[in-house]
Structures are given as C-alpha cells and as structure tokens.
Amino acid sequence: MMRLRLEGQPARNRIEQMDLMALLSTYPTFLIRMLECHTVISFQAWKATEEGDHAAFRASMADAEHLTMNMVRNPTGTLFEGVILRGFVAATADRLSKSGAELGMADEVEKWTRALERQKAIREAGNSKTLTLEDRSGNPSLMVGSLFGVSEDISYKILEKPLKLTDSDVEPGRMLDHEILSRFCSYFLWIVMAASVAVLAAYRFRVTRLGWFLAGRAESLLDGRDRGWIIGAGVVLPFAWVLF
Structure with a gap:
C-alpha cells in the first residue's frame, strides 16, 4: 500500500x-x-x-x-x-x-x-502515575471496569495532563461488566438446570416399582395449601427476589 x-x-x-x-x-x-x-x-x-x-x-x-x-x-x-x-x-x-x-x-x-x-x-x-478517580486510586479494572480499565490506565499514563474522571463518567463501564457477568451466570444456571432435569428424568428408570408406589403415596398426602407453599416459596419468591 x-x-x-x-x-x-x-x-x-x-x-x-x-x-x-x-x-x-x-x-x-x-x-x-x-x-x-x-x-x-x-x-x-x-x-x-x-x-x-x-x-x-x-x-x-x-x-x-x-x-x-x-x-x-x-x-x-x-x-x-x-x-x-x-x-x-x-x-x-x-x-x-x-x-x-x-x-x-x-x-x-x-x-x-x-x-x-x-x-x-x-x-x-x-x-x-496511578489512575485516580475523585481523589481515589486503586485497581483500574475495579474502578472503571475490566473492559475499559486497561485502556483508561494506559491513556492516563500517556497524557501529560489527564482528564479528571468522576464516578459517573466510568459507571457505564462497571455496569457493562455486571451485565456481561449476569448474562454469563444466567446461561450457566440454565445449563445446570437442564442437566439436573435430565438426570432426574433418567433416574426414574433406575427406581423399582415399589419406589414408584411409595412416591405416589407421598404425593397423595399433599393438599392444595401444601402445593401453594411449594410453588410460592420455591418458585415465585426466588424469581421475585431476583427481578425486583
């Protein structure tokens, strides 16, 4: 060229x-x-x-x-x-x-x-020089975010008079880290849940007919209130805690 x-x-x-x-x-x-x-x-x-x-x-x-x-x-x-x-x-x-x-x-x-x-x-x-954020210095990846921490630290060292950063300036970088981590954890948990369901579904073929009979008797002991507690405290409440 x-x-x-x-x-x-x-x-x-x-x-x-x-x-x-x-x-x-x-x-x-x-x-x-x-x-x-x-x-x-x-x-x-x-x-x-x-x-x-x-x-x-x-x-x-x-x-x-x-x-x-x-x-x-x-x-x-x-x-x-x-x-x-x-x-x-x-x-x-x-x-x-x-x-x-x-x-x-x-x-x-x-x-x-x-x-x-x-x-x-x-x-x-x-x-x-050490990257300073509102008179605080520390690990750039923790203050700015892992994706932008390295570049911000390098530019801070290169510039003769670096810009003064505030927490609101670098907050999007940290929030991006949180979003990426939450999505990764979400995918990981869904994979674990799918694997657990598959293992439980396969385990039923290892149980004898007597085990099936005892499990059916235990299920018949549950009434509507018990099922409501199981669904509310075991399913709805955890989802509400995470979402809200």
Whole structure:
C-alpha cells in the first residue's frame, strides 16, 4: 500500500519524498506504517556506522529530521496518532544517538540525544502515575471496569495532563461488566438446570416399582395449601427476589 501511494504521487527528489511520507502519515490506515520508516532510517544509519561513512550518516539524520518535523507539524487527531509519533521519535533518536556516538559525531546528534532523554523522562513520569478517580486510586479494572480499565490506565499514563474522571463518567463501564457477568451466570444456571432435569428424568428408570408406589403415596398426602407453599416459596419468591 505504501509503495502504491508513493507511485501514485511521484516525488522529484528525496525531500519531496519525505514530505509525501509525512503527508501520508495523516491517513489512519497508513499511520502504523510510519514505524517502518524508522526501520529504514535506522538501517541506513547502522550501515553508515559500519562503513564509517559520515556523509551517509548525515544524510540519514537529515531524512529523519525532515520527516519528524513534518509529522510534528501535522496535527494529530487521536491519542493513537500521538503515541505512534512518540514511538517513532524515540526509536529513531535511540538509533541515531548510538550511531553518532560510534562515529565520533556526538555534537551533531546532540538534539537526538536530548529528544531520547525527554522521551525516557516522559515514559518514566507516565509509569509513575496511578489512575485516580475523585481523589481515589486503586485497581483500574475495579474502578472503571475490566473492559475499559486497561485502556483508561494506559491513556492516563500517556497524557501529560489527564482528564479528571468522576464516578459517573466510568459507571457505564462497571455496569457493562455486571451485565456481561449476569448474562454469563444466567446461561450457566440454565445449563445446570437442564442437566439436573435430565438426570432426574433418567433416574426414574433406575427406581423399582415399589419406589414408584411409595412416591405416589407421598404425593397423595399433599393438599392444595401444601402445593401453594411449594410453588410460592420455591418458585415465585426466588424469581421475585431476583427481578425486583
């Protein structure tokens, strides 16, 4: 897909190609492909380091800087786009810093070294954050819900100034957990009930005729009031307790 889009909008030189790649990075379906650009630039930097080619390394560094600046200028519409951009910058800065140090060009890669240190500081600061809900902190899955707890915790760590959440904001996530669990338990109980009925129905074929006779005599001892108590207390009352 990347090759087809680049061929559809040919660039006349390397700078225009970098501009085009930065433009394509704004496409949602193309965004994840930008990490492959880091692989290409890192390989070029590594190859230049192995060959001791300072000019080739400077060209790779210029490509990385040009592409990064264009990506930064394009406003990110989602948090995911910002995460991809930060990952691209951190990975590229790490490779260029190491290659520059090996080539004795530490001064020229100082900006990438500072960028790498800043990304590390941001990541460490994010990892030290704990999801807080109305001045309460705890397990995100319990406060927000198992389905949204992980994503909320990650976004809370990524954002420099995360939004302040209230209990009403995250209550739907917890209620969704309750609904899923109640449905699962309902299906499970129906399966258990069906299995129990099947076992009881099959058990009658193992009872002798004398057992049938005694059971019939016991049933004849029940009057209408007894049957009412059995149906009311054993069937209606449990259903009413669960439903209301």
